[in-house]
Each structure stands twice: as C-alpha cells, then as structure tokens.
Amino acid sequence: MITEFGSFALVLALCLSMAQAGLSFVGRARRDVILTGAAEGAALAAFVCVAAGSVALIHAFVTSDFSVLNVAENSHTEKPLIYKIAGAWGSHEGSILLWCFALTAYGCAAALARGLPWDLKALTVGTQGALGTLFIGYMVLASNPLLRLASPPVEGRSLNPLLQDPALAAHPPFLYAGYVGLSVVFSLAVAALIEGRVDSAWARWVRPWTLAAWSLLTVGITLGSFWAYYELGWGGWWFWDPVENASLMPWLMATALLHSAVVTEKRGALAAWTVFLAIAAFTLSMLGAFLVRSGVLTSVHAFAVDPRRGILLLAILAAASGSAFALFAWRAPLLKDQSAFAPISRESALVLNNIILAAVATTVLAGTLWPLILEAFGRQGGVGAPYYNLVVGVLMAVAFVILPAGPLLAWKRADALAVLRRLSLAAGIALAAGLIVFSLASPRRAVAAMQVAAGVWLVAGAVEEAAGRLRAFRVPLAESGRRLRGLPRGAWGMTLAHLGLGLFVMGAAFESAWRVEGAAVISPGSGLDLGAYRLTLLSVDDRAGPNYDAERGVIRVVDKNGSLVCDATPERRTYDTGGQTTSKVALCPKGLDDVYIVLGERRAVAGGGSAWLVRAFWNPWVRLLFVGPILMALGGALSLSDRRMRIADGRRSVAPTAALAPAE
C-alpha cells in the first residue's frame, strides 16, 4: 500500500513540476504575482511528493518487500540495516530517484529563498520546474523505482558486496547533492539570460549556491576516492576512469564558476563568462550522470548501468543544455561589462584561473570521450592515465604558480613588485623543500620533487596571505587574535581551501612517487619486507559476518627498529548471496602514511598446511589526499556561513552593475 502511495506521489510530483514551470513562466510574462506564488507552492509540493516516494522506497527496502522489483534485485533479508537503506540508491532507478529528490529539494529551497528580485526568482523557479519535469518524467515513464513484480521471489539478489561499505553508502547522496546543486545555478543563469540582466546582485545569488554545491561535490568525490582506495584493494585512489572523470569535470567547472562569480559580484566584470560557466557546470553534471548510467564507456566502476535508457538521459541533456546554450548565444551579447582592469590585477589572476580550469575540464572531457571518437572512425580503444597526468599536470602547474599571488593582488590595478616581495619567503621555503626532497628521497625523482615544491608553495602562500591579514608579528598578539575573529569568514574559507589544495598536492606527489609495493605467498609464522617495515602473518581464522563468511588474517607490522606499528586484520569475505568474494583491506596508519594490507586467496602448500597471498603497500603521505579535499570543503562551508553570503541581509553597498539591458 505504501508502495502504491509512493508511486502515486511520484506521478503527482511530475504534474506539480509541470505546473511549477508553466505557472512561473506565464506568471512572469503577465507580471502576475499570484501565479508565480502558486508556482512556488507547486515547487514545495513537488518536493514533498518526491520525498514521499523516497520514503516509500526506503520503507520497501527496510521491510524487504521483494514484490518491488528494485528491492528484489538489490536487497536481501540478511543485509545489515544501513545497507538496506543505502540499497535504495544503489540501483539505476534508485539513483535517479535520489537525483530527483535533490532536484526538487533545491527547487523548493529556491522557492523559499528571500531577497531575490521577483522576476528573476519566478524564472529560476520555473526553470527548476522544467528540469524537474524532464527528470521526474524520465523516472516515472522509463525508470520507475517502485515497480511491482507479479510473482515476488522469496529472497532478493542482494546489493553488490563492493557497495556494502559505509563510505559508499554516503558517497551518492553527497555527490548528487553537489551535482544537482549546480542546477540552481543553471536556473539562475537561464533566468538572467531571459531577463537580459546580469549584475552584482545576481552574482551575489550565484555564489552561495555554487559554494554549497561545490563543497558537497568535493566531499562526494573524496568519499568515492577513499572508497576506491580501501575497498577495491588496488592500493590506488584515482584511476582516470570515465566514471571518476565524470565527477571531476563538473567540479572543475564549479571551481571556475566560484572564482568568476566573485569578479562579477565585486567588479561587475566577466558577466557573460560567469553565465556560460553556470550553464556548462550543470551540463557536465548531466553528462556525468549519462556517462555513468548508460555504460557507453567501459569503466572499472560500472555499477547499475543500463544502455537502453541511457539514450533517454542523453536526450534530456540535449534538451536542457541545448536550449540553455541557444539562449546564451542569443542573449549573451546583451551582457556588457562595465569595469575594465589592468593586466596585473586580481581580476586578471582570476581570469587566468578560469581559463586554466576550463582548459583542464575540456582536456579531461576530450580524453573521456575519446573512445567514442575512435569508434566513429571504426577503431576501438581508449586513453590511458599518462595522457591525463601529462595534460592535467602541466596545466595545473601553471595555475599553482600564480595561485598564491591571486589573493594578494589588488582589484583593478595591482603592484606586482610588492606582491612578489611578500611572496619571496614562501617561494624560498617551497624551493628549499623541493631541493631537500630531491636530494634526500630515494629513488630520486625530479618531477615529484617539483610537485612537492608546488604543494609547499601553495601552503606557504596561504599562510603568508593569512598572516598578512592578521598582521601577525607586526601588531600585538591580542590585536591579531581580534582580527582573526573579526575579519570576514569568506576570506578565511578561501585561505582554508587553498591550504587544503596545497596539502592535497603534496600528498599526491609523495604517494605516487614513493609508494612501495610487496606481495608474497606466506604461511602463518613467515612474513615479507615492505620498505622500512616487516610484515609477519601471525594467524588466519574464520569469522562469520552478518551476510558473509570471512577469513581474517592477523598480520603484525613492525618498523625497522623492531617496534610494533600495529596488528592489522585484513579479511577476505565470501558473500552468501552470489558467492562473490571481496577483500577487506586493513589500513595501518602511521603518521600521514598508510601500511595497506590485502589478504589474498588461500594456496595449498606442499606437505600439508595452507599459505595466503598477501599483498601490501606502503603509501607515504596518503592521508593528505583525503585531508586536503576535506579542508577545501570545510573552507567552502566556512565561506558559506559568512553573513555576506546570506542575501536576505542585503546590507551591502551596491557594487557597480554589469549590464542594464532592457528586459524584454
């Protein structure tokens, strides 16, 4: 009954989304506040309906109602409760429902937001409704998550064991909240294009939405990367796989948007470019959903793929983005910048940042789609990691060199010499760090040493910028403390994010250049050497989990002085349903490093007894790879808490407007 109610709610949500779009656009055209108000009510109701549908699906999963197709295919009575709930978004249908949930939630938030000019708001809510119509329509007509089975099975087929993991249970909600958060920015851009007006008030609206989406996306990608790191047992954290690239591309565009919207808000410049980025960012989100869900590209993380319905997602993408870009081509010439800036200025630095980020996104896109381009010429194949490492590495290196200077440059016209003088200490530290790493680390690696120097440069630059803001060491400590609390949080958020990026770069450099790997077939009592560590297999015993049986090894890790680092307990699990085996990696943290241990398969030994294949990695500084992005996301959240980001306040001096073209 609850399932039928949920199905009905989803159909109702489709109707409400159509009403939301229709009422908004008609209301705006007739300048009728009652109609646009009704549209806002429809946005609210559509969210409530999709939420009801989601609750119905989760209910079906929790109660293991196998008469629902989705539950029968992705759940099992013996599965732990958290993975029953997470199973609700583990399938194609469920993930589309999650997408629609996020879409209507953002639509509802936009409808409830205060302070936006009513015409702009009406068109934003309307565009959000149009997007809702497309996606909810797809869900109801082609991908119903609540479809019933005529003859329900006694037991379900269970969720892929690889997905039964806490990090991955949380990964899709964060990722989708990020992806779909960009839909609001998209809608704001479309609304601004229809109105023909992009001013600093508009940009002030775009910034918090972009920040929220960007922070959530950062967390989502990091969770996914961390999952791949410890769940797949391959020792790596990023593989330049199409599914990974699909999440990176909108992130890059959102990062560019974050920076260009600042220029549009503060200086009334780059209006058309900011609008373009807003459309492009959500377009890449939709492209990501299509690439991941259609299976059109061969991926190592292909879960819940359905090629036939994928083409429908492509059609939705074409309809939404096609019309938005057409609108942009038609209206963008109306958007004129009113302020100019000198070649050495903060605007210029941000323009450079934007060009590089957009170029990186484009090259990643080219590499990701390359198999399709080859196919058009009758060949089959793909592009490997060396391509991405080269192209992304070199382009980002350019960005990293200029990044610390950006926040120190003044708007409009800056004194390059003064900035260089301020950064000389940071540059010296970075250079020294690079040289030390180059001469001490073995094996000797020049490129990795340069990467480390780049990371240190970013961190030192961020610290220098913060110290300058606090006037540290130049005014009494109490005065600095007061400034720490008094200065706007937005600036601290930026510092934190840039710091996080620096830490990430350092972690990436160390981890990829100086990782040590070892593998051996060993029986209890014997061991293997891994860099500075000695691993000894103490015992292997059997253990029963809730829905799997496991062999659990106890492996003692000692360092070269013979002192104990940890007793690691990697597992090899065989799941009852489907008989799939997975490795539960044991992570043994030591400072910023991980000793990473995988228990492989059992081998018979000549003369009786057993031995196990043990594979281990020493991953130096790998923790920074996850700490860095989390700091970036926290920086975003901190900026978001800045009072200036809450538009309702509106207590700000009016910045110059970018363009005041006629509305119709």
Add this chain to the structure above:
Amino acid sequence: MVVATAAPILALATGLTLFGLRGSISYFYTPAQARSAHVSAGQAIQLGGLVSPGSVVKGDDGAVRFVVADRLASDPVVFRGDLPDLFREGQGVVAMGAFDRAGVFVATTILAKHDERYMPRELTRALKAQGEWRGGGAAASYGAARAAP
C-alpha cells in the same frame, strides 16, 4: 586583454592534448588482430579474448599467468594483482597493458565478465566479428581488477 591571456593557455592545452593523445591512446585488439597489426613491445593496448581453459597459473610472487585466445591466435598474459571475482577459464576478458620484448602481455588492469550476460562492449563486437560470440545483450556490470601501478 582576456584574449591575450587565453591564447597561450589554450595553445598550451591544445598542444599538450595532441601530444598526450598520440602517446597514450590504447587500441583494442584480439590476439589475432594484434598480430596482423604488428603491435610493438611497450605499446599500450587493450587485449581482449577468451581465457584458455587450463592455462591459469598462480605464482608464489603474486603474479597470475594465463593465455588469452581468439579463434585464430593466442597470447600469454601476466598480471600482478588480485583477479576480479568472476575471472573464469573459458570466459571473456579484457586486459589493459603492453607486450614485453618476449611477447608476454603484461597487464595492468583486467576487466572480466561479471554476470552471465555481460561482456565489455569492445570484446562482444570483436568476437561477433569472428563468429565466436554466442550470447545475449548487455546487462548490469562486470568485475575489474588492477595491478599495483
């Protein structure tokens, strides 16, 4: 002004892309196709075919050796990593890597069939062309494994 900044960056991006693509496109071949295309040692490719029954040997150093074959030719493959769960003798596999000088294919990533109906698209197509494919359409997903980089 913006154009003056953008031009060198875009030129750099384009140059890098073309250079990078030239070096790292890996084409898909079955063993017979690889032979007729004279794939040289060290060139990154994707090798697809069926795992020859009885050919899988698991070494004590963590390496797995097996033979990938199509109807006309076969190649020895070595992979240092945990095989995907549904790697089976007699079934389809796509290995990414390169041949060494001795003609052994050193795989860095292995994609194998994950359920009864699915194979990576490239393999399905190549085997169909050779008349060796006897399966249905596509389905859910497949297993993958990767050697330590």
